[in-house]
Amino acid sequence: MSLMADMNPAEIRQLIRRKKWVKPTSGLASGFVQANLAILPKELAFEFLLFCQRNPKPCPLIDVTEPGSFIPTLSAPNADIRTDLPKYRVYRNGVLTEERTDIFDFWNNEMVAFLLGCSFTFEEKLLDNGVPVRHMEEDCNAPMYITNIPCQKAGRFEGPTVVSMRPMPPKDAIRAVQITSRFPSVHGAPIHLGDPEQIGIRDINQPDFGDSVTIKEGEIPVFWACGVTPQAVAMHVKPDMMITHAPGHMFLTDLTNESLSIM
Amino acid sequence: MSLMADMNPAEIRQLIRRKKWVKPTSGLASGFVQANLAILPKELAFEFLLFCQRNPKPCPLIDVTEPGSFIPTLSAPNADIRTDLPKYRVYRNGVLTEERTDIFDFWNNEMVAFLLGCSFTFEEKLLDNGVPVRHMEEDCNAPMYITNIPCQKAGRFEGPTVVSMRPMPPKDAIRAVQITSRFPSVHGAPIHLGDPEQIGIRDINQPDFGDSVTIKEGEIPVFWACGVTPQAVAMHVKPDMMITHAPGHMFLTDLTNESLSIM
Numbered sequence: 001m002s003l004m005a006d007m008n009p010a011e012i013r014q015l016i017r018r019k020k021w022v023k024p025t026s027g028l029a030s031g032f033v034q035a036n037l038a039i040l041p042k043e044l045a046f047e048f049l050l051f052c053q054r055n056p057k058p059c060p061l062i063d064v065t066e067p068g069s070f071i072p073t074l075s076a077p078n079a080d081i082r083t084d085l086p087k088y089r090v091y092r093n094g095v096l097t098e099e100r101t102d103i104f105d106f107w108n109n110e111m112v113a114f115l116l117g118c119s120f121t122f123e124e125k126l127l128d129n130g131v132p133v134r135h136m137e138e139d140c141n142a143p144m145y146i147t148n149i150p151c152q153k154a155g156r157f158e159g160p161t162v163v164s165m166r167p168m169p170p171k172d173a174i175r176a177v178q179i180t181s182r183f184p185s186v187h188g189a190p191i192h193l194g195d196p197e198q199i200g201i202r203d204i205n206q207p208d209f210g211d212s213v214t215i216k217e218g219e220i221p222v223f224w225a226c227g228v229t230p231q232a233v234a235m236h237v238k239p240d241m242m243i244t245h246a247p248g249h250m251f252l253t254d255l256t257n258e259s260l261s262i263m
Numbered sequence: 264m265s266l267m268a269d270m271n272p273a274e275i276r277q278l279i280r281r282k283k284w285v286k287p288t289s290g291l292a293s294g295f296v297q298a299n300l301a302i303l304p305k306e307l308a309f310e311f312l313l314f315c316q317r318n319p320k321p322c323p324l325i326d327v328t329e330p331g332s333f334i335p336t337l338s339a340p341n342a343d344i345r346t347d348l349p350k351y352r353v354y355r356n357g358v359l360t361e362e363r364t365d366i367f368d369f370w371n372n373e374m375v376a377f378l379l380g381c382s383f384t385f386e387e388k389l390l391d392n393g394v395p396v397r398h399m400e401e402d403c404n405a406p407m408y409i410t411n412i413p414c415q416k417a418g419r420f421e422g423p424t425v426v427s428m429r430p431m432p433p434k435d436a437i438r439a440v441q442i443t444s445r446f447p448s449v450h451g452a453p454i455h456l457g458d459p460e461q462i463g464i465r466d467i468n469q470p471d472f473g474d475s476v477t478i479k480e481g482e483i484p485v486f487w488a489c490g491v492t493p494q495a496v497a498m499h500v501k502p503d504m505m506i507t508h509a510p511g512h513m514f515l516t517d518l519t520n521e522s523l524s525i526m
Contacts, residue, residue, distance in 0.1 A: 262525065
């Protein structure tokens with residue numbers, strides 16, 4: 001794994017393309033941005049792009065392809081979005097119908113691929129700054145919750161904001177606000193901290209997605225807008241076809257994490 | 264004018280709607296965000312939105328209306344985009360055909376209004392921080408230049424980045440980088456400072472738009488991406504119809520300048 005951490009994104013995408021890596025991408029190509037994928041038909045692309053523009057915290061756009069193009073020109077100009085993720089999920093009318101290791105057979109000229117920032121980038125920066133991340137310590141997924149915070153509607157796209165949670169002492173929470181504010185392209189600053197009920201979370205130990213983590217004495221939960229939000233919202237619209245990455249099986253871009261920082 | 268500076272944006276929009284104010288908006292509703300306007304047919308809206316997403320420094324989106332809606336829901340929910348700017352410009356096939364004080368007659372269900380951040384916001388913040396702005400001191404428009412920095416193409420939209428320039432001593436230039444970095448929604452940090460030739464500007468005293476300003480001994484020119492860029496790029500596509508604000512006659516939103524700051 002440490003060897004893979006040192007390989008560059010293009011080398012790893014080649015392995016993935018040749019089906020030599022069909023596992024989650026966490027820890028690969030250390031220092032480079034990994035992205036969530038959502039592919040939608042052109043007919044829905046304007047509304048979804050508008051939804052992302054109106055909701056930049058849960059839906060931070062890293063790159064959007066031209067309709068029909070499978071090349072993410074800005075973030076990885078030598079990549080092929082149809083083959084370069086280790087695992088995809090195909091949804092028809094909002095229902096998961098299959099998982100695939102490439103989507104050659106599904107691609108057509110009407111498709112638009114959206115790449116969205118993910119929390120891997122800011123978690124690396126938290127660790128670099130000495131702020132531990134509990135679900136990494138406990139080797140599980142971050143706990144995620146459906147909140148009562150509505151997204152800004154755009155066309156047919158609407159729904160609640162989903163958040164991920166990381167518990168930490170107040171001193172670390174303050175530092176985490178500073179660190180993640182520098183990275184608006186990967187969810188940016190937290191959207192809430194402290195009392196979960198204020199954002200409609202009844203039981204912090206019962207996440208809607210991911211795993212429950214330990215909250216120690218003196219720690220407060222800190223909540224970030226989560227990339228599950230746009231997928232949940234898009235599913236609700238029940239597009240004829242929608243393709244996403246499988247959880248944890250992200251797209252590796254050529255962008256460095258640091259290139260996304262502002263200041 | 265000082266009375267107008269203290270009025271809130273909604274009150275001023277009412278005056279504008281009733282044709283009681285048909286002048287530039289600089290200095291009005293101090294502390295509130297003013298925006299550039301570009302109205303395009305729905306058929307071009309996805310490509311233009313994608314262009315803005317790919318070029319956030321010249322094209323920082325503040326708000327985008329649903330197709331056919333004249334209400335900028337996020338930035339001024341009680342406003343009417345057809346009447347609430349003091350002066351509009353109508354372009355047909357890329358040619359300016361008329362100036363109007365409202366666009367009732369031109370509006371249809373296929374139109375999408377884009378509101379883009381403008382430099383008024385960051386100039387207020389420069390002044391608040393003791394960084395003087397030369398074109399304000401000299402009571403003229405900021406000098407603007409067409410550079411050799413290409414925008415990221417999106418569909419039919421492409422062209423060079425236009426910049427505005429403010430000369431200042433290096434100490435102020437450093438402070439200006441810090442201040443404007445906090446405001447990515449209004450062009451953010453400068454894109455160049457120092458030697459104009461490096462970005463394709465031959466004669467700093469001959470701006471392509473706006474007015475030439477004095478550059479004093481020991482000062483360097485500092486260049487920000489400019490909201491003229493998207494208009495120039497859109498004009499190049501020659502849409503059947505495109506409507507913009509007349510220069511200096513901006514849209515007053517209900518958003519405070521400070522609400523756009525990150526950190």
